[in-house]
Amino acid sequence: MNYIGNVIKYGDNIDTDVIIPARYLNTSDPKELAKHCMEDIDKSFVTRVKDGDILVGGFNFGCGSSREHAPIAIKASGISCVIAKSFARIFYRNSINIGLPIIECPECVDETNEGDKLKVDLENGTIINYSNGKTYKTTAFPEFIQDIIKSGGLMNHIKSKK
Amino acid sequence: MGMTMTQKILAKSSGQKSVTPGMLISAKVDMVLGNDITAPVAIKEFEKIGAENVFDTEKIALVPDHFTPNKDIKSAEQVKLMRNFARKMGIKHFFEIGQMGVEHALLPELGLVTAGDLVIGADSHTCTYGALGAFSTGVGSTDMAAAMVTGEVWLKVPEAIKFNLIGKPGEWVSGKDIILHIIGLIGVDGALYKSMEFTGDGLEFLTMDDRFTIANMAIEAGAKNGIFEVDDETLKYIAERSSKPYEVFTADSDAEYVNEMTIDISKLKPTVALPHLPENTRTVDELDDIPIDQVVIGSCTNGRIEDMRIAAKVLAGRKVHKNVRCIIIPATQNVWKQCMKEGLFDIFIDAGCAVSTPTCGPCLGGHMGILAEGERAVSTTNRNFVGRMGHVKSEVYLASPAVAAASAVTGKISSPESLMD
Numbered sequence: 001m002n003y004i005g006n007v008i009k010y011g012d013n014i015d016t017d018v019i020i021p022a023r024y025l026n027t028s029d030p031k032e033l034a035k036h037c038m039e040d041i042d043k044s045f046v047t048r049v050k051d052g053d054i055l056v057g058g059f060n061f062g063c064g065s066s067r068e069h070a071p072i073a074i075k076a077s078g079i080s081c082v083i084a085k086s087f088a089r090i091f092y093r094n095s096i097n098i099g100l101p102i103i104e105c106p107e108c109v110d111e112t113n114e115g116d117k118l119k120v121d122l123e124n125g126t127i128i129n130y131s132n133g134k135t136y137k138t139t140a141f142p143e144f145i146q147d148i149i150k151s152g153g154l155m156n157h158i159k160s161k162k
Numbered sequence: 163m164g165m166t167m168t169q170k171i172l173a174k175s176s177g178q179k180s181v182t183p184g185m186l187i188s189a190k191v192d193m194v195l196g197n198d199i200t201a202p203v204a205i206k207e208f209e210k211i212g213a214e215n216v217f218d219t220e221k222i223a224l225v226p227d228h229f230t231p232n233k234d235i236k237s238a239e240q241v242k243l244m245r246n247f248a249r250k251m252g253i254k255h256f257f258e259i260g261q262m263g264v265e266h267a268l269l270p271e272l273g274l275v276t277a278g279d280l281v282i283g284a285d286s287h288t289c290t291y292g293a294l295g296a297f298s299t300g301v302g303s304t305d306m307a308a309a310m311v312t313g314e315v316w317l318k319v320p321e322a323i324k325f326n327l328i329g330k331p332g333e334w335v336s337g338k339d340i341i342l343h344i345i346g347l348i349g350v351d352g353a354l355y356k357s358m359e360f361t362g363d364g365l366e367f368l369t370m371d372d373r374f375t376i377a378n379m380a381i382e383a384g385a386k387n388g389i390f391e392v393d394d395e396t397l398k399y400i401a402e403r404s405s406k407p408y409e410v411f412t413a414d415s416d417a418e419y420v421n422e423m424t425i426d427i428s429k430l431k432p433t434v435a436l437p438h439l440p441e442n443t444r445t446v447d448e449l450d451d452i453p454i455d456q457v458v459i460g461s462c463t464n465g466r467i468e469d470m471r472i473a474a475k476v477l478a479g480r481k482v483h484k485n486v487r488c489i490i491i492p493a494t495q496n497v498w499k500q501c502m503k504e505g506l507f508d509i510f511i512d513a514g515c516a517v518s519t520p521t522c523g524p525c526l527g528g529h530m531g532i533l534a535e536g537e538r539a540v541s542t543t544n545r546n547f548v549g550r551m552g553h554v555k556s557e558v559y560l561a562s563p564a565v566a567a568a569s570a571v572t573g574k575i576s577s578p579e580s581l582m583d
């Protein structure tokens with residue numbers, strides 16, 4: 001699985017309240033949630049995000065509540081994968097479970113700028129930054145996690161195996 | 163390289179000889195837990211993929227405890243959904259009002275979790291069962307749904323921090339003071355992703371109820387799980403409650419820890435966490451007079467029989483201050499009955515406390531004692547985030563049952579010692 005897209009970049013401690021404010025949690029419809037993604041730190045996100053774009057963040061991305069609505073909103077807004085220095089634990093699980101690939105790579109985050117073009121190869125665990133010409137090695141997901149992401153989430157994955 | 167207690171359980175449950183930190187594994191679960199907030203979401207996911215049966219009718223526990231006895235129509239509908247699902251699937255461990263308790267007090271008490279088990283729960287305080295030498299951790303609703311279908315969960319093997327507890331704690335120092343002290347030291351993300359492993363000769367002075375309190379709040383330091391070395395005390399607790407087979411895992415002598423800390427618990431004093439983070443800790447003697455409006459003694463952190471006994475010891479022959487409402491919530495039916503037998507309710511009621519049936523209630527600002535704007539509570543619960551017990555401008559101070567009871571008497575945050583002179 002390869003993902004190619006342009007970077008939208010934020011800093012450290014992007015919490016689930018910023019990703020999708022609690023006031024919008026009266027729905028779990030992905031399209032509705034996507035309309036308000038990142039609204040509280042970046043009003044322009046929803047208008048400039050394009051299908052396939054790659055979200056880049058610093059340390060502790062997704063901290064805060066265990067709401068699954070946060071990765072759902074990011075995925076539904078068109079983001080193909082998230083790269084950060086580290087992720088909060090339950091956000092990490094929830095992302096994979098709903099089929100949103102997320103990758104930890106502090107070095108890549110430090111050397112990547114807003115608007116850079118990246119290629120993420122999940123099978124080999126590599127990230128290529130076309131804008132600076134560098135390749136980064138990350139730990140590849142084991143096969144079964146890749147399978148979950150390919151199926152579009154944990155429940156679809158289980159269904160497809162039945 | 164040797165393995166920690168957590169790594170050994172994860173190796174066993176994933177059918178491997180050994181695991182190393184960072185590995186992603188698929189592991190078999192011994193128990194899957196959900197409550198009236200998270201289970202309904204999981205049940206909908208379960209039904210969406212057309213699953214017809216759960217993997218094992220004896221390895222799922224559904225505990226409606228947050229908004230029960232149902233506080234409104236919405237919560238009644240949520241529990242109805244759980245109840246119908248439990249009946250349809252033949253799930254053995256569904257706990258109706260009259261048998262239920264706060265989930266993390268209930269499961270160990272009924273012997274449903276034992277040493278060496280791997281438990282997941284769609285509730286962040288699932289880490290409580292580490293007190294028994296089990297691996298247990300909180301997950302999301304999708305994880306719960308998947309585990310109900312397959313009996314498995316995927317996990318990343320965590321690194322570990324070792325806490326070596328030494329010394330004998332003073333009379334009024336409990337598990338709550340120890341864990342608040344530790345969170346104050348390392349911060350709310352001090353153990354992010356990691357396992358907190360508790361060992362040391364200080365364990366012999368900690369009751370099982372102390373250990374449950376400590377493991378319960380591992381998540382408040384960001385940890386994946388907290389786990390205690392199994393000793394005679396643990397085995398006795400298990401033998402009295404559980405007929406399930408158990409397995410004791412000890413850390414290898416060459417197990418690797420990212421950090422090791424020695425905590426001399428004989429030096430600790432009664433400790434509280436100030437609003438609005440559990441890491442904001444002070445010892446009670448460092449505080450100026452802080453007047454309070456409410457005291458809550460209960461929850462999955464401190465609603466067990468030892469907690470009730472300590473509260474009663476402080477409240478015996480005394481009166482709750484005229485400016486304070488003191489609400490006592492034994493965490494399970496068994497704790498309730500034991501309180502009654504031992505005459506603790508007489509003490510509470512004579513002191514002017516209200517006693518509730520088991521529920522999470524005010525702990526998450528659900529019902530049974532919500533705070534108004536500007537009000538201040540001392541609570542034996544585990545989180546003091548903004549608005550946790552009511553109005554966004556209310557305040558929660560986290561404390562042990564002894565400090566909570568003493569504060570109820572004086573009307574300000576107080577150490578029980580101050581009452582004893």
Ligand code: SF4
Pocket residue numbers: 228264265266285287461462463521522525526543544
């Ligand atoms: S008592 Fe509080 S912390 Fe414990 S399960 Fe209930 S709401 Fe959660």
